[in-house]
Amino acid sequence: MPRMTMIEAIRDAMHVKMADDPNVVVFGEDVGYFGGVFRCTQGLQQKFGRERCFDTPISESGIVGAAIGMAAYGLRPCVEIQFADYVYPGYDQIVSEAARLRYRSNGDFTAPLTIRMPTGGGIFGGQTHSQSPEALFTHVSGLKVVVPSNPFDAKGLLIASIEDDDPVIFLEPKRLYNGPFDGHHDRPVTPWSKHPLGEVPDGHYVVPLGKAEVRRPGSAVTVLAYGTMVYVAEAAAEETGVDAEVIDLRTLLPLDLDTIVASVVKTGRCVVVHEATMTSGFGAELCALVQEHCFYSLERPIARVTGWDTPYPHAQEWDYFPGPKRVGEALLQAMES
Template sequence: MSTQVKNKKGAETGADGERRLNMIEAINDALDIMLERDPDVIVMGEDIGYFGGVFRCTAGLQEKHGKTRVFDTPISECGIIGVAVGMGAYGLRPVPEIQFADYIYPGLDQLISEAARLRYRSATEYIAPLTVRSPFGGGIFGGQTHSQSPEAIFTHVAGLKTVIPATPYDAKGLLISCIEDNDPVIFFEPKRIYNGPFSGFYDKPVEPWKRHADSVVPEGHYSIPLGKARTVTEGEQLTVLTYGTMVHVTEAVCREQGIEANILDLRTLVPLDIEAIEESVRKTGRCLIVHEATRTSGFGAELSALVTERCFYHLEAPVERVTGFDTPYPHSLEWAYFPGPVRIGEAIDKILKD
């Protein structure tokens, strides 16, 4: 393994000179760059200032940029998002953090009735360029109030964009794009892969994040366009549509089983890269959808409908979904709730046999 040294920001730098970050560090880097680059950017949320956030994503930012740019808020999600909408209409670019996605529900009215509609209601006189960051999904045994995956709710709301990175490289580039975007964005961060995309999938160790190509994060400003999926692996046996943590789970399963899958990391659910989906499914003729959220009315249902509508005559087998269960989120049975190697493997076998 390459000799590792620490650079001035605490990131790992290999002997080859490549800077390797985990997702927490990449998000912190993006916020730091945008605070420095644009005086209108404001970072706000519960415990994000002096403490640096419950997951340390904002560590050091208040000390560097000051208490008027990076500040703590009261414990009021409705208030946090409502104030951010007003800031955006005034001309600022707020980046509010909701400490866990499970806590976002009190702010839904501000997001749906105000942020999402402001541009249309004002005939473009006002906009709401806020980026709501929030860790989502399981992986820390947080139980029902710290582990939900509510992304489908926001994809249903016209005027909101929904973004979910799966790698440190994408986390930085996508977050910068979101902050620079003139529309309100929900930026969900998969907490299970905050510290590395391969942690905790199996009993045996899997390749550590430090060796993973997507942990190489360039210094400075770069952006990744919203609405563009990423091809994780290329193959012609089947298409896998997924995002967030499940990108790494499905990639590991296909690698271990020798499946040549065309895995698409959607990265943004709204806007969605429909062209990439169509191209892949028409090439493979088979489609598997994997996400962590509950099955009924999950985003996988929309993906399944789109694939069926647009690629029906190219399909060689029915579209399959592997998802979380339609139950309250279990605490002690968290790893059984996740789509894992067994369920994903069974779905792949079923698709390929049809």
């Protein structure tokens, strides 16, 4: 089975769908001739031509608006917002048009489009290249929100997203682009050198939207994480020796509540980890759901380990991220009687 980075797996997913379906089009800033700022679309224009993979002006509202119109009339756009931080000018189009189109038209129109966005920090990109805005999209009825943590899932989830008949926000953690992140390091010390590339099948396959995956079985405490934080949670469990069950949510909306509840009922303890700021972050929704569905099984209060409630701190980037030390402290506290 081929080994790929997440970048290569994402590119392969688009290649598979563009070859399979002439209605799939790819566009965004620098995605054509240049192949994207992270090279996720490299070679697609050369393979499929400028009408199927093309560059756009620097206008996120224009990119999203054009994609919604194309989707409503039968195409399946897979567009790239160069960084998740850039999506805000197009946010109204996503919320007011894409997310509501099926409902507003009584099912006469849908918006089968996928909006890809690099998310999170770890590349010293500063405040406008490092944000994690997933909670802004999980609040919106009509959207689906996906965050892969490895190349296999990235390809399968992206194919499933492109094939979905409703709009999907596809958030790609930048720290995972070039290989699985070594969660033991709080700072970028050879962060990918200890891990092989992910095994990714050739051709078409899907990872179903709305289905979480247990990455590390355990019986003492449940850790809910997604994206880069999956690796940090695994590293924290290894370093502390806590028998933690690490669940990779993969899809935030729709959420696999059954897998979460089954794990928390088993362990009686829960720690939620995400890179975004704490206040009104997606972890708050996870805590509420666990409280509502697992109250009589909980032995300890639910804990959250997150980024700080500050504007993104470029100079303290690697202190801002939840690392294995902070997550490990939460695991040990969860085990206190």
